[in-house]
Amino acid sequence: MASNRTPFDQLLDKYEPILKAAFLDAIVDIRSQVTLKLLIERLERGDVAGAIEVLGIEREAFGAFELAFAEAYNAGGVDLANGLKLCDPQGQRIVFRFGVRNPEAEAWLAEHSATMVTRIVGDQQQSIRLALSEGLARGDNPRRTALDVVGRVSRVTGKREGGIIGLTGPQERFVASARQELVSGNLRAYLARERRDRRFDRTILAAIKSGKGLDRAMIDRIIGRYSDRLLDLRGEMLSRSETMAAIGKARDDAMRQAILSGKVDASFVTKTWRTAGDSRVRHTHRALNGRAAGYYEGFQSPSGVTLQYPGDPSAPIGETSGCRCHTEYRVDYTGQFIARRAA
Structure with missing residues (x-):
């Protein structure tokens, strides 16, 4: 059966997993590079800022993620450029290529990439600062607090798993409240969590039935898997939004480059909003x-926000997070050809 996936969908299918893997690999690398002894020493002194510094959560750790983003951006621009069928007034084909090294393209790519990673780093540092401060305030053992942040070494993989590195602020709160539920014996509340690892449900139900609760080692295992699932979700949502931003922006930039080069007349360009066509599409986008719209016009959402294209990074996150829509660009080649012949 022939696939009905558009070229845009195919680009998302290709680059989302690449960006997700690059993000998760960065988290694994950060975890593996932590000197646990030094982290514990900083916590024993109550030095939260020093502890965060030891973790090494910095922009350089996400270099591969930035490169993957740039690759997706370039692919989006090349895809649109390859789809243009341009002719001069004599009917001869005009070749147009997307310029990823175009000054405007390079400037946007550098600015967005820096802002994106700075946001990722800052969000993690803030959530970790809160977790460490709360641990110290409770008088928790510094080693346990450190392991709750960086994760514990798996006997199977030999790598650190769990922890809160890589999670958003709200996700870190989910982990903290889930741990409190298990420690306090409020086990049924934990069983209502959608992202829990259900392989532990039998153990939790047995603990409820016996009334004995769970030991700390089991709680650490359960929370570790819960945290890993939240991290996977974080990688999925981040890769979706950033791949959308990269490809959507590049396609729009490619059309702009064609217009500014004089090879396309903007008055003959139409862009149309297309959704994924299923029940997951947000209501504001179903309306779009x-x-x-013309190339230089925007799409006004029922929310009042104007977007130049789906995934427009200048729009509020409520209009872009998880979005799977795309813009279909069409050039009236016949009209442009006749206009140029007449000129």
Whole structure:
């Protein structure tokens, strides 16, 4: 059966897993590079800032993620450029290539990439600072507090698993409250968590039945798997939004480059909003489906926000997070050809 996936969908299918893997690999690398002894020493002194410094959560750790983002951006621009069928007034084909080294393209790529990673790093540092401060305030053992942050070494893989590195602030709160539920014996509340690892449900139900609760080692295992699932979700959502931003922006930039080069007349360009066509599409985007606009015009969402294209990084996150829509660009080649012949 022939696939009905658009070229845009195919680009998402290709680059989302690449960005997700690059993000998760960065987290694994950060965990593996931590000197646990030094981290514990800083916590014993109550030095939260020093402890965060030991973790090494910095922009350089996400270099591969930035490169993957740039690769997705370039692929989006090349895809649109390859789809243009341009002719001069004599009917001769005009070759147009997307310039990823175009000054405007390079400037946007550098600025967005820096902002993106700075946001990732800052969010993690803030959530970890809160977790460490709360641990010290409770008088928790510094080693346990450190392991709750960086994760514990798996006997199977030999790598650190669990922890809160890589999670967003709200996700770190989910982990903290889930741990409190298990420690306090409020086990049924934990069983209502959608992202829990259900392989532990039998153990938890047995603990409820016996009334004895769970020991700390089992709680650490359960929370570690819960945290890993949240991290996977974080990688999935981040890769989706950033791949959308990269490809959507590159396709728009490619059309802009064609217009500015004089090879396309903007007055003959139409862009149309297309959704994924399923129940997961947000209601504001369902209202935009099929809506057409000129190249320099925007799409006004029922929320009042104007987007130049789906995934527009200048729009609020409520209009871009998890978005799977795309813009369909069309050039009236016949109209442009006749206009140029007449000129």
